[in-house]
Amino acid sequence: MVSFHSDPAHVDRAFFALSNATRRGMTEMLLREGEKPMRELARPFGISLPGAMKHIGVLQEAGIVSCRRQGRENLCSVDPGALRTAANWFEFHARFWSVSFERLGKVLAEKKEK
Amino acid sequence: MVSFHSDPAHVDRAFFALSNATRRGMTEMLLREGEKPMRELARPFGISLPGAMKHIGVLQEAGIVSCRRQGRENLCSVDPGALRTAANWFEFHARFWSVSFERLGKVLAEKKEK
DNA sequence: ATGAAAGCTAACCATTCGGTTAACTTATGA
DNA sequence: TCATAAGTTAACCGAATGGTTAGCTTTCAT
Numbered sequence: 001m002v003s004f005h006s007d008p009a010h011v012d013r014a015f016f017a018l019s020n021a022t023r024r025g026m027t028e029m030l031l032r033e034g035e036k037p038m039r040e041l042a043r044p045f046g047i048s049l050p051g052a053m054k055h056i057g058v059l060q061e062a063g064i065v066s067c068r069r070q071g072r073e074n075l076c077s078v079d080p081g082a083l084r085t086a087a088n089w090f091e092f093h094a095r096f097w098s099v100s101f102e103r104l105g106k107v108l109a110e111k112k113e114k
Numbered sequence: 115m116v117s118f119h120s121d122p123a124h125v126d127r128a129f130f131a132l133s134n135a136t137r138r139g140m141t142e143m144l145l146r147e148g149e150k151p152m153r154e155l156a157r158p159f160g161i162s163l164p165g166a167m168k169h170i171g172v173l174q175e176a177g178i179v180s181c182r183r184q185g186r187e188n189l190c191s192v193d194p195g196a197l198r199t200a201a202n203w204f205e206f207h208a209r210f211w212s213v214s215f216e217r218l219g220k221v222l223a224e225k226k227e228k
Numbered sequence: 229a230t231g232a233a234a235g236c237t238a239a240c241c242a243t244t245c246g247g248t249t250a251a252c253t254t255a256t257g258a
Numbered sequence: 259t260c261a262t263a264a265g266t267t268a269a270c271c272g273a274a275t276g277g278t279t280a281g282c283t284t285t286c287a288t
Contacts, residue, residue, distance in 0.1 A: 008135040019129035020246085021122040031214040034221040039264065049265070051247055058245095072255040072264045080215070091212075094205040100145040101194070107148040134276085152235065163235065165277055172275095186234045186285040 010063070017062035022047070023055050027064060030078045037073040124177070131176035136161070137169050141178060144192045151187040 018024055022045050029044070030036060042052035056076055059065035066079040132138055136159050143158070144150060156166035170190055173179035180193040 008138075011138070012133055012135055015129050015133035019126055019133050021126055022246090024122075024125070031217065037264075047246090048248065050249085050267085053266075054246070069265095074265065078214075080219075091208040094208050098205075100192075103145065105194075136276090153233090161276090162278065164237085164279085167236075168276070183235095188235065 013058075013062040014064070017058050017064055020055070020058075023059055026052075026055060027059065027078060030065065030076060035075045035077040037075055041076060127172075127176040128178070131172050131178055134169070134172075137173055140166075140169060141173065141192060144179065144190060149189045149191040151189055155190060 018027070025045060026041050029041065038052055038056070039049060041056065042049050045052070047055075056065055056067065060067065063082040064078060065076055066082075067074050067076045069075075132141070139159060140155050143155065152166055152170070153163060155170065156163050159166070161169075170179055170181065174181065177196040178192060179190055180196075181188050181190045183189075
């Protein structure tokens with residue numbers, strides 16, 4: 001949504017969530033292999049279950065992951081809606097940085113003239 | 115560089131640097147208005163000079179900003195090379211997330227068949 | 229020559245991070 | 259039914275964050 005681009009706290013959370021290799025790894029795993037229970041998210045990263053839960057909590061607060069309880073398992077997956085949002089977000093910023101790059105060239109050229 | 119995409123620690127640093135609204139604000143300011151001395155980066159955010167220096171330090175370690183000393187001023191700017199890298203990085207990830215989104219659709223469809 | 233401006237460094241502080249272990253609840257399956 | 263597996267919660271720990279103030283050096287301008 002539009003608020004995703006403009007709400008700084010949300011952007012903070014999204015960037016922060018992805019600033020950790022374990023969390024990026026979990027996200028990529030869920031993307032690759034679909035829904036996974038907690039313990040399977042913990043195992044490949046060699047961390048305890050509570051450790052994994054904290055990471056998933058951060059990804060949830062960033063709106064990247066959502067979970068549903070099934071029996072004694074808690075199945076986590078990348079939220080399809082949030083993923084679409086993330087894709088849009090990256091596209092937006094790719095454009096932003098490219099445009100800024102062009103502009104930076106001009107700013108430097110102007111400086112040189114002075 | 116290729117290493118930018120694959121070195122997890124570098125990706126960590128880049129995401130982390132951008133996970134703070136003040137640092138994003140400083141980066142955007144430097145993009146908009148070009149080179150600025152430290153104190154002018156501190157003022158609009160209502161923080162002390164040492165506070166601004168820490169933020170700029172984080173942006174430097176992420177390869178986003180570089181500084182040069184001129185007289186008693188320390189002029190900061192977005193590194194043109196790093197900016198190009200950042201643009202590439204965002205483009206790469208926009209593609210990654212989009213592709214992952216397609217794949218997620220397929221994974222869910224397969225699950226439904228079973 | 230000297231006082232003020234810009235920056236740097238160090239020290240401090242409260243809070244958050246990333247991880248753990250221990251103890252508890254709930255669901256499963258033999 | 260009852261041991262065990264999955265998850266949760268709470269408490270703890272060391273390190274990093276994001277900010278500050280105080281004091282130092284360097285540079286500029288009068």
